Amino acid sequence: MKILVTAKRVVDPDAKVTVKTDGSGIQTTGLEFKLNPFCENAIEAGIQLVEKHGGEVVVVSIGTEDAIMNMRTALAMGAERGILVKGSDETLDSDLTARILAKVFELEKPDLFILGKQAVDGDSNQVAQLVAEYLGLPQACFASKIEVMGSKVLVTREVDGGLETLELSMPAIISADLRLNTPRLPTLPNILKAKKKEIKQIDIAELGVDPTLKVETLFYEAPEQRKGGVKVKTVQELVEKLKNEAKVI
Amino acid sequence: MKDVLVIGEIAQRRLRKATLSAITFAKELAGKIGSSFSIALFGKDVKDVAKEATRFGAKAVYVVESEVLEHYIASVYAKAVADLANQVGAGFVCAASSTFSRDLLPRVAARLQAGMVSEVMRIVGDAPPLRYKRPMYAGNVIATVEVKTEKAVFTVRASEFAQAQEVEGASQIVEMKPSVEMPQNVRYVGFAETISERPDLTEASVVVSGGRGLRDKEGFWGLLSPLADLLGAAIGATRAVVDAGIAPNDLQIGQTGKVVAPNLYIAIGLSGAIQHLAGMKNSKVIVAINKDPDAPIFSVADYGLVADAFKAVPELIEEIKKVKSL
Numbered sequence: 001m002k003i004l005v006t007a008k009r010v011v012d013p014d015a016k017v018t019v020k021t022d023g024s025g026i027q028t029t030g031l032e033f034k035l036n037p038f039c040e041n042a043i044e045a046g047i048q049l050v051e052k053h054g055g056e057v058v059v060v061s062i063g064t065e066d067a068i069m070n071m072r073t074a075l076a077m078g079a080e081r082g083i084l085v086k087g088s089d090e091t092l093d094s095d096l097t098a099r100i101l102a103k104v105f106e107l108e109k110p111d112l113f114i115l116g117k118q119a120v121d122g123d124s125n126q127v128a129q130l131v132a133e134y135l136g137l138p139q140a141c142f143a144s145k146i147e148v149m150g151s152k153v154l155v156t157r158e159v160d161g162g163l164e165t166l167e168l169s170m171p172a173i174i175s176a177d178l179r180l181n182t183p184r185l186p187t188l189p190n191i192l193k194a195k196k197k198e199i200k201q202i203d204i205a206e207l208g209v210d211p212t213l214k215v216e217t218l219f220y221e222a223p224e225q226r227k228g229g230v231k232v233k234t235v236q237e238l239v240e241k242l243k244n245e246a247k248v249i
Numbered sequence: 250m251k252d253v254l255v256i257g258e259i260a261q262r263r264l265r266k267a268t269l270s271a272i273t274f275a276k277e278l279a280g281k282i283g284s285s286f287s288i289a290l291f292g293k294d295v296k297d298v299a300k301e302a303t304r305f306g307a308k309a310v311y312v313v314e315s316e317v318l319e320h321y322i323a324s325v326y327a328k329a330v331a332d333l334a335n336q337v338g339a340g341f342v343c344a345a346s347s348t349f350s351r352d353l354l355p356r357v358a359a360r361l362q363a364g365m366v367s368e369v370m371r372i373v374g375d376a377p378p379l380r381y382k383r384p385m386y387a388g389n390v391i392a393t394v395e396v397k398t399e400k401a402v403f404t405v406r407a408s409e410f411a412q413a414q415e416v417e418g419a420s421q422i423v424e425m426k427p428s429v430e431m432p433q434n435v436r437y438v439g440f441a442e443t444i445s446e447r448p449d450l451t452e453a454s455v456v457v458s459g460g461r462g463l464r465d466k467e468g469f470w471g472l473l474s475p476l477a478d479l480l481g482a483a484i485g486a487t488r489a490v491v492d493a494g495i496a497p498n499d500l501q502i503g504q505t506g507k508v509v510a511p512n513l514y515i516a517i518g519l520s521g522a523i524q525h526l527a528g529m530k531n532s533k534v535i536v537a538i539n540k541d542p543d544a545p546i547f548s549v550a551d552y553g554l555v556a557d558a559f560k561a562v563p564e565l566i567e568e569i570k571k572v573k574s575l
Binding site for chain 2: 011013014016017018019026093094095098117118120121122123124125126127129130132133134136137138139141142144154157158159160161162163164165166167168169172177178179212213214215216217218219220221222223226228229230231232233234235236238239241242243246248249
């Protein structure tokens with residue numbers, strides 16, 4: 001089977017990001033860039049399915065050439081080859097991202113397309129669903145378990161109130177949640193091998209996608225900071241304050 | 250096509266409280282664009298829930314019923330929602346953010362050729378062009394965005410909008426027949442419900458939450474359950490606790506889990522990672538109990554107690570009992 005997976009390059013999710021003073025963007029100097037954690041789950045899921053059922057994992061990213069380094073990580077984990085659609089976040093929104101990925105899907109014709117459920121920079125959680133609608137395909141978002149059986153795929157989804165299971169006919173769209181798996185660390189021999197794997201670069205214009213955005217981001221700001229309060233010394237003091245000062249118990 | 254349509258979410262045959270926050274958003278939006286708002290409910294049998302929805306001043310409450318809508322399937326629901334929006338002249342569709350709306354509404358946006366804004370926190374401006382504030386980077390950055398399409402779709406962060414109050418009179422209920430059929434390429438298999446006697450996490454007025462400092466299942470549940478019982482609280486957890494299998498996924502609080510804003514949030518044995526703070530920092534009163542005096546949770550807590558949770562929590566239970574019996 002052929003599985004397409006996403007690999008978005010994002011600011012290290014554990015780093016404290018700050019906004020440029022003019023509000024035009026994020027201060028990225030000195031920050032590390034990593035693979036989006038949810039994409040790592042998607043990549044790992046693709047590799048595990050191919051290890052079990054045969055086939056290949058193709059990794060797709062939209063970004064600047066800097067993203068090649070992060071795509072190499074996916075190739076070192078076990079993906080076969082990569083496709084980089086050249087673009088930058090400032091010229092994208094979720095909708096355009098989805099229309100680009102839908103186009104790549106049409107070119108590659110995979111059985112499954114597994115995406116991270118959201119990118120930890122934009123936090124929009126829209127792209128997999130949009131891709132599914134644009135392609136007229138079934139979706140299973142927020143997946144915590146994926147099982148392929150013949151031409152069908154059984155997916156457990158993490159939803160409010162419990163776990164839901166859907167059976168999709170392939171081709172299908174899946175978005176990966178954190179509990180899906182533990183992404184492997186690439187070994188040194190695989191890192192070396194990954195350097196020779198092919199990453200094809202495409203311009204957005206070549207794909208024939210209308211670059212018009214539906215949502216524009218005008219500016220960025222830091223959130224209002226909540227001020228810390230007081231330290232109490234004893235449990236008695238805490239309960240006294242909760243009752244008489246905060247009046248919440 | 251200027252009307253605003255709120256997609257109501259149903260749980261246990263009731264309108265979810267979070268929907269009341271989406272109604273407040275819809276009222277505000279309708280006021281600013283000079284139109285009105287309606288509420289729509291989808292499912293196999295939702296008439297009794299519809300009655301509940303008539304109390305908030307909506308122009309209409311649409312009941313869209315079909316056997317096909319018994320179980321939620323994204324592609325089928327997306328068609329039903331988009332068709333209804335077109336039929337009733339609603340160019341704006343919104344719902345409170347939840348796994349249901351996050352799954353559904355992007356597909357609706359694609360069908361309506363509309364831009365979509367996730368997790369709206371505020372509407373900026375009094376008249377068009379309106380702008381919307383939304384969180385990015387786990388809540389460390391707030392973006393102001395503008396929708397360039399004529400139509401727009403929104404998920405609304407419920408903790409940022411007050412719940413709508415009931416008003417005089419009742420909205421008319423309008424029954425609509427959806428044109429949907431069972432899909433050939435997807436089948437609902439089942440739902441394993443997390444059984445809980447406690448209030449819903451996003452609706453509870455008190456939340457007791459624990460982190461890896463509580464070590465294991467015995468520590469986590471043994472310590473938090475009696476405190477939650479005493480306060481009538483919901484129990485929440487950090488991502489680390491959920492990843493370790495100590496608590497189920499739907500108790501996770503944080504940017505990628507649930508966002509809560511209760512009157513009282515008691516954080517026990519959790520350090521306060523950025524990701525977690527994003528999910529609870531709008532709580533009215535925050536209490537933190539942690540043995541590490543440098544834990545980041547203390548920087549947002551109204552009342553911090555540096556102590557071993559295994560000693561402090563049993564004491565806390567005794568003290569609250571004393572105060573409550575007065």
